[in-house]
Amino acid sequence: MNHKLQILKPFLSFFILFIGIFPVFAQNDIQKSINNIEKNTIDGKFNDAEEELNILLKRNNDNQLNKVIIYINFVNLYANKDDYDNALKYANLAKEIADKTVDKLDDSYTSYAFAKLYLLNSMYDKTIYYSNNALKSLTNYPNENILRSKIYLLMSMTHSRTGVFSEEYNNYITKALFYARKSKSLLELLSAYSATTLMYYHKYQKSNNPKDLEKIFQNAEINLSYINENNIDIVPIKAASITYNNLASLINTYPYRNLDKNERYNLAEKYVKIALDYSSKINNPDLKSTCYSTYAEISENNGNNKQAEEYYLKAYEIVKSVRNLRDISTINTIVKLISNFYEKNNEPTKALKFNKESLIYTQKAYEKAYENKRNVLEAFYNFERKNEEIKQLKEKNQIFSKQRILYLSLIGISIIGIVLMVYMFIYKQKLNKQKTNLLEAEKQETALTLKLELEEKARLTAERKLLDIQQEQLQKKALATSLQLNHKNSFISELKEKIKDDQNFNINKVLKDERLTDNNFNGLQTIVQDIHPNFFKKMNEISKNKLSAQDLNYAAYIYLNMDNQQISNLLKVENKTVRMTKYRLKQKIGLSKDVDLQKFIQSLEL
Numbered sequence: 090m091n092h093k094l095q096i097l098k099p100f101l102s103f104f105i106l107f108i109g110i111f112p113v114f115a116q117n118d119i120q121k122s123i124n125n126i127e128k129n130t131i132d133g134k135f136n137d138a139e140e141e142l143n144i145l146l147k148r149n150n151d152n153q154l155n156k157v158i159i160y161i162n163f164v165n166l167y168a169n170k171d172d173y174d175n176a177l178k179y180a181n182l183a184k185e186i187a188d189k190t191v192d193k194l195d196d197s198y199t200s201y202a203f204a205k206l207y208l209l210n211s212m213y214d215k216t217i218y219y220s221n222n223a224l225k226s227l228t229n230y231p232n233e234n235i236l237r238s239k240i241y242l243l244m245s246m247t248h249s250r251t252g253v254f255s256e257e258y259n260n261y262i263t264k265a266l267f268y269a270r271k272s273k274s275l276l277e278l279l280s281a282y283s284a285t286t287l288m289y290y291h292k293y294q295k296s297n298n299p300k301d302l303e304k305i306f307q308n309a310e311i312n313l314s315y316i317n318e319n320n321i322d323i324v325p326i327k328a329a330s331i332t333y334n335n336l337a338s339l340i341n342t343y344p345y346r347n348l349d350k351n352e353r354y355n356l357a358e359k360y361v362k363i364a365l366d367y368s369s370k371i372n373n374p375d376l377k378s379t380c381y382s383t384y385a386e387i388s389e390n391n392g393n394n395k396q397a398e399e400y401y402l403k404a405y406e407i408v409k410s411v412r413n414l415r416d417i418s419t420i421n422t423i424v425k426l427i428s429n430f431y432e433k434n435n436e437p438t439k440a441l442k443f444n445k446e447s448l449i450y451t452q453k454a455y456e457k458a459y460e461n462k463r464n465v466l467e468a469f470y471n472f473e474r475k476n477e478e479i480k481q482l483k484e485k486n487q488i489f490s491k492q493r494i495l496y497l498s499l500i501g502i503s504i505i506g507i508v509l510m511v512y513m514f515i516y517k518q519k520l521n522k523q524k525t526n527l528l529e530a531e532k533q534e535t536a537l538t539l540k541l542e543l544e545e546k547a548r549l550t551a552e553r554k555l556l557d558i559q560q561e562q563l564q565k566k567a568l569a570t571s572l573q574l575n576h577k578n579s580f581i582s583e584l585k586e587k588i589k590d591d592q593n594f595n596i597n598k599v600l601k602d603e604r605l606t607d608n609n610f611n612g613l614q615t616i617v618q619d620i621h622p623n624f625f626k627k628m629n630e631i632s633k634n635k636l637s638a639q640d641l642n643y644a645a646y647i648y649l650n651m652d653n654q655q656i657s658n659l660l661k662v663e664n665k666t667v668r669m670t671k672y673r674l675k676q677k678i679g680l681s682k683d684v685d686l687q688k689f690i691q692s693l694e695l
Contacts, residue, residue, distance in 0.1 A: 119145060119155055123162065124323070127276065130166055131325035132371045138166050157183045157195045164202045168209055173468045176206055181475075197226040197236060204243050210465040213247040220244045234272035241265035242284055249284070254291040262288045275319055279328055282312040286335075302343055309336045327376060330367035334380050337361040341387045354391045361387060374411045375419045378404040382423050385430075394434060401427045417457055421450035624648060627693050633679035640674050647671070647690045 122145050129138040142163055149155035163179035180202045187195035204219035220240050227233050241264040248258035262285050269281035286308040293301035313336055316329050337360035339345070340353050348356065361384045368377040385400035405427060408420040424447040431440035588596075628636060628644050636644070646656045653667045660667075675686045 119149065119158070123158070124276075126162055126166075128323075128325045130162075130169060131327050133327070133373050134371075135166060135170055139163075142166065153186050153190050154192060154195060157186050157198050160186075161198050161202045164206065168206060173206065173210075173465050177468050180206060193226040193228075194230055194233070197223045197230070197233070200226065201236065201240055201243070204240070206465075206469075208243055208246055210462060211250070212469075213250075216243060216247050234268040235274050235277050238265045238268035238272060238277050238281055241268065242280060245284055245288065249287055249291065252291055252294070254288070254295045258288060258291070275315060275323065276325075276328075279312060279315055279324075279332075282308050282315070283332070286312065305339065305343075306345060309339060312336075326367050326371050327373060330364045330371075330376055330380065332364075333360045333367065334364035334376075334383050337364060337387065338383050341383075341390050350391070354387060357387045358384070374407050378407040378419060378423060381407065382426055385426070389430065394430075397430065401430055417450055417454040421447060421454050424450055624693070628678075628690075631693070632677055634677040636674070636677055639670065640677060643667075643670050643674055644690055647687050648693075650687075650691065 122141060126138045126141050126145070129135070129141070142159055146156065146159050149159060160179045160183035164176045164183070167173070167176035167179065180199065183195070183199045183202060187199045200219045200223035204216045204223060207213075207215035207219065220243055223240050224237070227237060241261045245258055245261035245265060248255060248261070262281075266281045266285055269277040272278075286305055289301050289304040289308060292298075293305060309332075312332050316324055316332050321329065337357040340348075340360065341357040345353055345356075361380060364380045365377070365384070368380050381400045381404035385397045385404065388394075388400060389397035401423070404423050405420070408423060424443050428440050428443035428447055431437075431443065584596075624645065625641050628641060643656070646659070651659070653664050653671075656662075656667045657664050671686055675684075678686075678689075680686060680689060
């Protein structure tokens with residue numbers, strides 16, 4: 090018996106049906122509803138799950154993160170129904186929300202959904218790409234242990250589906266189990282330990298190391314303990330059935346706990362009956378037929394070929410009776426097992442019959458896989474084309490937005506420029522006005538200063554003129570006094586001569602005449618002071634020769650319109666002396682003979 094085939098197929102079925110259908114973790118406020126939706130999805134109650142999701146969506150319409158989580162559960166629901174158009178539709182709805190929000194957690198959920206869709210359609214490069222994007226978006230969310238565990242499980246399935254063990258495969262499983270333990274989530278722990286069991290199975294196929302076989306049973310038993318320790322109401326029935334069925338297949342195939350063959354048979358039979366009991370509670374032909382085929386293998390391994398044939402055929406009848414069988418691989422596996430069974434029991438006709446049927450189902454499986462692949466690729470192509478169109482529209486909108494911003498900026502700059510120009514113009518006017526006012530003030534100040542300076546200059550000029558006049562008056566007074574003193578000196582000299590010559594000289598008469606002369610000198614002093622202050626200066630300027638004090642006195646008398654007799658009486662000289670003095674004055678001034686001295690002096694412009 091090909092034990093590797095017997096154990097591999099149930100394990101692969103188990104892993105796809107159990108791990109693959111687990112939705113993503115939800116937040117606490119909707120956790121109870123999501124748990125029930127998960128359970129219904131796993132157990133194949135798709136209508137109930139869809140109805141609950143629609144109700145939940147209405148309640149959380151304003152919570153963007155919850156909407157993303159609900160959309161991802163829609164993706165999971167439709168993916169399990171092989172409805173990839175709707176699965177992509179809800180993945181895209183989740184992405185639209187994630188693209189608009191700053192919350193990177195939305196991006197992680199969305200990337201996880203796309204990674205899962207690509208995985209289910211064997212597009213492993215895309216699975217790894219989106220898984221890494223999801224992990225990258227979780228950098229700032231250290232407590233998102235469930236989502237991290239699920240992402241690493243998806244990445245591990247890119248290896249488990251090929252059945253080839255590698256260190257990278259082991260690394261993904263180790264991380265998935267680590268975060269599942271941190272999360273303490275029952276469903277995540279069941280998924281992680283199931284994946285770990287499968288990983289050690291693939292490792293054992295490569296190494297044939299008993300320690301790896303021991304690890305297979307160890308992880309399978311841990312998984313079973315979680316099933317038994319929790320209420321079946323919170324554990325998906327399908328998960329419980331698959332767990333018991335696979336452990337029964339393992340015990341039937343490999344040595345277990347030093348049990349002999351009969352003990353292993355009895356324990357395997359016990360577990361497969363429990364698996365059948367669970368499968369009867371849900372309408373899942375694939376699961377029930379898988380359990381019967383496992384039961385048949387156990388019976389065959391124990392030498393009970395009649396019972397084995399009965400269970401093989403029962404498994405065949407169950408899947409054969411399904412009108413629209415979703416998973417052709419299940420009936421194909423059962424047909425191959427039956428063909429091998431008849432071949433080993435020397436019934437070539439029956440073996441050939443089922444072998445031919447196996448070829449038909451293989452062809453159908455290939456065609457369906459091809460059709461699914463084509464539909465998925467077409468859906469992804471349409472989706473990516475739509476995204477590309479959206480991207481191009483966004484880029485165009487960004488360009489238009491940038492252009493609009495540029496135009497608005499230019500308009501704004503122009504307005505600002507105009508405002509600045511107006512402001513500068515007003516400011517310049519204001520500044521010019523201030524400058525004008527300042528210049529006007531400075532001008533007024535300068536004018537005032539100039540006025541003050543002129544007034545000061547005028548004052549100084551007036552003072553100087555006054556001083557000049559005073560000096561002139563003093564000079565005139567000194568001149569008059571000098572004339573009077575000269576006269577006195579002459580008088581005294583004459584008086585001495587007369588007294589000396591004539592002892593009977595009448596001095597009283599002489600003194601009386603002298604007093605009259607003094608009165609004349611007082612009058613002369615007044616006349617001299619009345620002469621224009623510039624007269625003597627003017628006389629000196631026009632004269633060609635230097636004038637004596639006597640010349641200036643005669644000029645003054647002439648200016649005052651005094652005739653020769655008046656001058657003679659004033660100076661006590663003869664008229665002849667006056668005429669001779671005037672003649673000499675005319676010569677000193679430089680006047681010609683025909684010019685009248687008196688008219689010339691009186692016509693001077695002072």
